[in-house]
Amino acid sequence: DTEVTQTPKHLVMGMTNKKSLKCEQHMGHRAMYWYKQKAKKPPELMFVYSYEKLSINESVPSRFSPECPNSSLLNLHLHALQPEDSALYLCASSPRGTSGYNEQFFGPGTRLTVL
């Protein structure tokens, strides 16, 4: 298995809902990332997990809560989101943690719409 998978592909939620995004990789990668991408912009880093520990939080609002239950799985829990949080949420992984000769592999993304 040589890919990063993300579910769901699309998600529509109200501002009072609680939902979760899921990301999985079975390549034995040791770092996983969440990015947010608005239309016509590059991805913006949100969180990084390295060896299952949160290593970077880019001052993301607490309505976004990441979780890394094991080395293959990364979740992003969403609660009380705002319409401006509508975006493409991308997950990525890299083989050898976050440093050294390491490239990131991206999943297809979850298109989130907040009403």
Next chain:
Amino acid sequence: AQSVTQPDIHITVSEGASLELRCNYSYGATPYLFWYVQSPGQGLQLLLKYFSGDTLVQGIKGFEAEFKRSQSSFNLRKPSVHWSDAAEYFCSCRSNFGNEKLTFGTGTRLTIIP
């Protein structure tokens, strides 16, 4: 702080013509450099990467890039584009030590005309 500049927001090329997308980086040392491609509504696909060694790197889909330290550039090239190459292209860099994040350029949108 490192930065990446892609000076061309939008490029239009005829199918079969050659392509060069420009990328300049600002960083004190030699960073690790990457090119990604993104089709509409999709994730990013890694085209190629430069860590060290040979400054001309080959990637997937017939793309190549050349690292020029003197110009702080990492331009992407393809000798003959196909209609399926129409997409957004992002150049990115990361420092070569520590747990630094990936810095992206603003992207270049490539349109292919028949």
